[in-house]
Amino acid sequence: MNRQTTSNKPSALSYSLRDIAFIALTGVFCGAIFFGTSLSYNFLAAGMAAIGLGPFANDVLLGLWMIAGPLAAMLTQKIGASTIGELLGSFVEMILGGQWGAATLISGLIQGVGNGLGFAMTGYKRFDKLGLLLSTITGTLVTFGWSMINEGYGKYNFGFILLLLLVRFISIGFFAGVLVYWINKLVEKSGILNRD
Amino acid sequence: MNPSLKLGLVLIISFELAFMQSVIANLVVAALGLLYLLFKHVSIKKILWMFLVSIIPVFGTWFSFYAHGSGDAMHSAWLLSTRVYAYIFLGGILSYTGTVDELLGSLEQNCRLPSKFVYGTLGAFNFAPRVVVTVKQMKTAAMMRGEALHVWSPEIFFKSILISLRWSDNLSQAMVSHGFNETATRTHYDTYAIPWWNWLVAGVCLVGLQFLAFSGLF
Amino acid sequence: MDKLVINDLTFRYKNSGPDIIKDLDFTLQLGTFNVLYGPSGCGKSTLMKIIAGLYPEFSGHVTSGKMYIDSEDVDDWNTQDFSKHVAFLFQNPNDQFSMTTVKREFIFTLENLGLPIEQIEETIDRSLERVGILNFKDRKLDTLSGGELQKVSLAITLAMNSDLIMLDEPFACIDIKSRKQLLELLKDLQENDHKTILITDHDLMGYQGIVDDLYHFDDGQVQPVLKPAEVFATYQKENRQLLFDKPGDTVESIIDLHELNLQNGAKSLINSASVDVFKGKMILLTGENGTGKSTLFSALTRLHDYRGSIKYLKKDILKYNQRKYARYVGLIFQDSQMQYLKLTVEDEIKLSLKHTNYPDFWTDDVVEDYLKQLNLAHLKDHVVYQLSGGQKKKLQIFEMLILGDPVLLMDEPLAGLDLHSTKTVMKLIKTVASEQELTVLMISHQLGGLQDFFDYHLQLKNQCLTYTEVLNYESIS
Numbered sequence: 001m002n003r004q005t006t007s008n009k010p011s012a013l014s015y016s017l018r019d020i021a022f023i024a025l026t027g028v029f030c031g032a033i034f035f036g037t038s039l040s041y042n043f044l045a046a047g048m049a050a051i052g053l054g055p056f057a058n059d060v061l062l063g064l065w066m067i068a069g070p071l072a073a074m075l076t077q078k079i080g081a082s083t084i085g086e087l088l089g090s091f092v093e094m095i096l097g098g099q100w101g102a103a104t105l106i107s108g109l110i111q112g113v114g115n116g117l118g119f120a121m122t123g124y125k126r127f128d129k130l131g132l133l134l135s136t137i138t139g140t141l142v143t144f145g146w147s148m149i150n151e152g153y154g155k156y157n158f159g160f161i162l163l164l165l166l167v168r169f170i171s172i173g174f175f176a177g178v179l180v181y182w183i184n185k186l187v188e189k190s191g192i193l194n195r196d
Numbered sequence: 197m198n199p200s201l202k203l204g205l206v207l208i209i210s211f212e213l214a215f216m217q218s219v220i221a222n223l224v225v226a227a228l229g230l231l232y233l234l235f236k237h238v239s240i241k242k243i244l245w246m247f248l249v250s251i252i253p254v255f256g257t258w259f260s261f262y263a264h265g266s267g268d269a270m271h272s273a274w275l276l277s278t279r280v281y282a283y284i285f286l287g288g289i290l291s292y293t294g295t296v297d298e299l300l301g302s303l304e305q306n307c308r309l310p311s312k313f314v315y316g317t318l319g320a321f322n323f324a325p326r327v328v329v330t331v332k333q334m335k336t337a338a339m340m341r342g343e344a345l346h347v348w349s350p351e352i353f354f355k356s357i358l359i360s361l362r363w364s365d366n367l368s369q370a371m372v373s374h375g376f377n378e379t380a381t382r383t384h385y386d387t388y389a390i391p392w393w394n395w396l397v398a399g400v401c402l403v404g405l406q407f408l409a410f411s412g413l414f
Numbered sequence: 415m416d417k418l419v420i421n422d423l424t425f426r427y428k429n430s431g432p433d434i435i436k437d438l439d440f441t442l443q444l445g446t447f448n449v450l451y452g453p454s455g456c457g458k459s460t461l462m463k464i465i466a467g468l469y470p471e472f473s474g475h476v477t478s479g480k481m482y483i484d485s486e487d488v489d490d491w492n493t494q495d496f497s498k499h500v501a502f503l504f505q506n507p508n509d510q511f512s513m514t515t516v517k518r519e520f521i522f523t524l525e526n527l528g529l530p531i532e533q534i535e536e537t538i539d540r541s542l543e544r545v546g547i548l549n550f551k552d553r554k555l556d557t558l559s560g561g562e563l564q565k566v567s568l569a570i571t572l573a574m575n576s577d578l579i580m581l582d583e584p585f586a587c588i589d590i591k592s593r594k595q596l597l598e599l600l601k602d603l604q605e606n607d608h609k610t611i612l613i614t615d616h617d618l619m620g621y622q623g624i625v626d627d628l629y630h631f632d633d634g635q636v637q638p639v640l641k642p643a644e645v646f647a648t649y650q651k652e653n654r655q656l657l658f659d660k661p662g663d664t665v666e667s668i669i670d671l672h673e674l675n676l677q678n679g680a681k682s683l684i685n686s687a688s689v690d691v692f693k694g695k696m697i698l699l700t701g702e703n704g705t706g707k708s709t710l711f712s713a714l715t716r717l718h719d720y721r722g723s724i725k726y727l728k729k730d731i732l733k734y735n736q737r738k739y740a741r742y743v744g745l746i747f748q749d750s751q752m753q754y755l756k757l758t759v760e761d762e763i764k765l766s767l768k769h770t771n772y773p774d775f776w777t778d779d780v781v782e783d784y785l786k787q788l789n790l791a792h793l794k795d796h797v798v799y800q801l802s803g804g805q806k807k808k809l810q811i812f813e814m815l816i817l818g819d820p821v822l823l824m825d826e827p828l829a830g831l832d833l834h835s836t837k838t839v840m841k842l843i844k845t846v847a848s849e850q851e852l853t854v855l856m857i858s859h860q861l862g863g864l865q866d867f868f869d870y871h872l873q874l875k876n877q878c879l880t881y882t883e884v885l886n887y888e889s890i891s
């Protein structure tokens with residue numbers, strides 16, 4: 001009975017039950033870690049708001065919301081993983097009591113698509129530094145485009161917009177880029193993903 | 197109302213709201229959302245909490261447009277801060293007037309979402325309480341060794357991945373040994389239909405929304 | 415007729431790795447009660463997962479062999495075909511379920527099998543009734559004890575109508591009382607419902623008279639035991655006794671519990687307990703499964719809410735700075751991986767040396783010496799996550815001892831260790847603890863080989879915590 005394992009030679013498109021549970025669970029973990037810090041979000045937001053910089057609280061922490069997606073993409077190396085990861089992550093955030101309700105879900109989708117574009121540009125071949133770099137850039141641009149519409153960023157004066165964009169890129173670059181890269185390196189070195 | 201239809205409706209409204217430039221439309225949506233929550237007997241405590249938790253960001257939004265907005269800054273300030281409330285009550289509808297089981301079950305039956313997505317996600321959600329406890333344990337364990345884990349520490353995520361890997365393995369094996377197979381047809385103990393009046397309500401909401409969108413209100 | 419026939423089976427986890435199962439032949443007769451025993455890590459769980467159709471679907475490779483269940487070649491079975499014929503109860507009962515309540519899990523299972531909905535309710539009731547736990551129907555799974563979870567699993571296998579029931583070390587974390595009940599239930603299912611039963615275990619106590627066939631697993635192969643009576647005879651229980659001192663008036667306390675009340679969900683675990691933990695002493699904590707020992711440790715480390723007061727050095731533990739307190743009272747987690755922060759053995763030890771309270775004591779030579787005693791010295795470059803279970807445990811205990819926190823709580827640190835490793839570890843703990851005047855509070859179900867290591871014995875029973883001098887237990891002679 002030389003039954004071939006289906007899970008050992010997966011195509012980049014097919015998700016197994018285990019993959020989905022894994023992506024969803026990492027999403028739940030990211031959500032739980034994130035909510036451990038939501039208190040500091042409110043402090044930060046209050047401080048920033050008092051000096052008229054309310055939106056910065058969002059932009060400084062936005063990268064934190066966007067870890068689940070690239071992480072799922074790097075770990076599973078599957079097409080669409082970052083969108084699914086981000087969407088599941090935001091679903092968790094919504095259920096666990098995120099402040100923004102349905103908007104979380106839409107932002108999750110937009111963030112996931114944004115991140116995913118970067119990996120798509122490499123033809124889903126480079127799940128490495130380059131893929132991550134591109135993903136942070138597309139992630140920043142796409143989410144910023146959405147903020148222009150949804151959070152009215154387009155209505156600020158030009159200098160303020162540039163500053164917001166920069167802050168956002170730094171946040172996404174760090175959390176969804178550098179940090180994810182570090183995490184992935186740990187995972188690779190530890191050998192826990194070697195299933196062979 | 198059918199959970200899938202409710203989700204779709206809330207998403208469409210939220211999405212369209214993002215493009216609308218009307219304070220009154222925001223207020224109408226927020227008020228209708230609030231009414232629905234009251235109608236569904238969502239506890240006053242939860243509703244008050246929704247109000248409270250959003251005060252800081254709403255004020256932040258308002259004040260930053262007031263300070264840094266260009267053009268009609270006052271309109272932007274009111275527009276975007278009222279929009280926050282519209283979102284929050286729409287979100288409350290999803291969070292508080294249905295369960296994850298219902299939503300996923302309905303997505304499986306009404307939207308033909310493949311069962312592996314439904315149960316992979318549901319299984320992970322059922323772990324949520326354990327996840328919260330585990331994250332606390334990870335932080336404490338690190339402190340016991342003299343180190344602190346923060347949101348920017350790769351270790352805390354690495355450990356989460358380690359545990360997710362093990363749990364997802366167990367979870368999928370548990371499901372399979374209880375007969376789960378993504379290609380087999382399942383029966384459904386709880387069924388989710390979409391009665392005609394659901395479509396009617398959805399239609400009325402959407403038409404109303406278009407009216408709000410194109411009537412050029414303040 | 416044969417229920418299960420395996421011919422010439424060979425299995426490995428990694429292509430490059432060793433064969434865990436080698437040219438194995440194995441036959442089970444219909445309607446019999448079978449036990450398979452063998453040393454830890456020999457491949458019992460692996461074989462069961464292959465029979466259940468989970469491997470190689472989820473892991474590993476079958477490189478040769480044939481398997482027939484009910485005379486059908488399983489080559490073209492999918493996982494669901496397997497689940498209809500074979501039920502498998504996991505080693506850890508918590509890993510068995512994916513839903514939140516008993517009823518939900520049943521519904522999920524029966525939906526999977528495509529049972530018409532009109533029959534679902536009736537099938538659930540009938541199955542629970544058969545196992546005698548109809549009152550569990552609406553219980554949440556995380557409020558059930560290990561033994562209760564096993565019963566729910568059995569009820570589910572009845573609902574699924576699978577007639578080969580396999581249980582992987584079902585009694586590993588279950589107390590004697592539940593074990594007896596479960597064995598009776600299984601015998602009943604075999605005799606009256608004609609189920610074929612296969613259990614793995616490494617303790618054969620209580621099986622004599624129940625078992626039809628006994629098998630031994632060794633070196634990748636299964637052999638029928640020809641004279642089971644002789645084997646069973648070596649597993650007779652004998653009553654033994656551990657003796658402890660009673661804490662005198664002169665000993666100083668380090669942790670004081672006052673009117674402590676502990677609860678888990680709605681279940682009350684400890685009721686108004688007032689006891690002291692004594693400084694520089696080794697204390698053994700025992701109690702039946704689910705009495706709340708682990709929960710007590712969570713409370714002591716501020717991971718679980720409680721009512722009443724807990725004081726460390728006469729000051730309420732909640733009044734300490736969290737990071738400081740974590741260095742006063744350390745916990746050795748049941749899951750070793752919880753404790754690790756670095757990747758390699760060497761880095762783990764370096765981290766502990768960096769924060770140790772006794773830098774003068776832990777010179778390079780001393781560390782090296784201990785590593786040799788623990789048989790870990792050659793593994794310094796090894797990634798911690800790839801160590802074996804026993805090695806992980808030893809490293810975990812060692813690095814916590816290096817830190818030298820005044821109080822160390824240990825949650826079943828000896829589980830899964832063989833007798834030799836147990837002795838090594840206990841000696842390590844004892845020497846380091848007395849060298850650094852540490853207070854050790856240890857939970858253990860395994861009591862063999864513990865004589866002479868502990869000063870006091872704390873018992874959790876009937877929701878009360880009391881020091882007792884005599885501890886009676888049963889042990890394999």
Ligand SMILES: Nc1ncnc2c1ncn2[C@@H]1O[C@H](COP(=O)(O)OP(=O)(O)OP(=O)(O)O)[C@@H](O)[C@H]1O
Nearest residue numbers: 427428434453454455456457458459460461473505
């Ligand atoms: N997923 C895996 N990948 C690689 N090796 C594994 C895996 N699971 C188990 N092993 C190895 O295969 C061997 C057999 O493991 P198995 O769990 O089947 O033993 P066991 O007889 O059930 O032991 P125990 O009595 O401790 O439960 C062990 O040496 C183990 O280290």
Ligand SMILES: Nc1ncnc2c1ncn2[C@@H]1O[C@H](COP(=O)(O)OP(=O)(O)OP(=O)(O)O)[C@@H](O)[C@H]1O
Nearest residue numbers: 556557558559678679680703704705706707708709
């Ligand atoms: N969320 C929960 N709600 C209700 N009861 C729970 C919950 N979590 C655990 N329990 C129950 O609390 C009890 C105490 O568990 P605990 O792990 O402290 O026991 P223990 O003495 O360490 O047992 P063991 O010897 O098996 O390790 C168990 O019976 C468990 O079923």
Ligand SMILES: [Mg+2]
Nearest residue numbers: 458459505582
């Ligand atoms: Mg085993």
Ligand SMILES: [Mg+2]
Nearest residue numbers: 707708709825
């Ligand atoms: Mg315990």
